[in-house]
Amino acid sequence: MAIAVSPPAVLPPDDRVAGSREVAISWQYQHVGTDVGGDIPGSETLVATAVELAGRATHWPGMTRPAQRRWELMAATSTVEAWVIAWPPGGAIELHDHGDSAGAVAVAAGELVETNIVSSASGGVVLRTTTIPTNGSISFAGRHIHDIVNLGPVPAISVHVYAPRLTSMTYYRVVEGALEARSTIRYRFGEVVP
Numbered sequence: 001m002a003i004a005v006s007p008p009a010v011l012p013p014d015d016r017v018a019g020s021r022e023v024a025i026s027w028q029y030q031h032v033g034t035d036v037g038g039d040i041p042g043s044e045t046l047v048a049t050a051v052e053l054a055g056r057a058t059h060w061p062g063m064t065r066p067a068q069r070r071w072e073l074m075a076a077t078s079t080v081e082a083w084v085i086a087w088p089p090g091g092a093i094e095l096h097d098h099g100d101s102a103g104a105v106a107v108a109a110g111e112l113v114e115t116n117i118v119s120s121a122s123g124g125v126v127l128r129t130t131t132i133p134t135n136g137s138i139s140f141a142g143r144h145i146h147d148i149v150n151l152g153p154v155p156a157i158s159v160h161v162y163a164p165r166l167t168s169m170t171y172y173r174v175v176e177g178a179l180e181a182r183s184t185i186r187y188r189f190g191e192v193v194p
């Protein structure tokens, strides 16, 4: 069943690095197999959607040789949104969560390293690092906190799918072994709101 692509809202999921804001969505996304309707899909569907879109991500305009990390909204429904992100070598996003949204990441080219940070019972933090190779994927529940970096020698391209649609991202730092929130950016339908 076809799912309508949202209006060409192409503001980035965070505003700390300038991305392309001018390329309108040009592809009609036909979701294959599952009508997600108004329901929030589970992690398997999020991963399947990310993997499916990763097959198109390497052809997304402007993503193959990024001078800096950049992103575009690939597709969205009322409950799901998918972003393609290009990472130059060394490109990274700092520790952040995705509010109440669950998510999935599929790597279409190159390799990314995710570090997930969780609070320990003792009040400190525990780090879990996962390498996501080309064609690899991960999924996570709401309130997942991670950073992602391209440590490889070549650019990477990934697809990030969120459900429900992103309403906030909070950025964190680790201070004396404890997580500390430092800023929150709020979103509505892919655009930053005050």
Ligand SMILES: [Fe+2]
Pocket: 096, 097, 098, 146
């Ligand atoms: Fe993230």
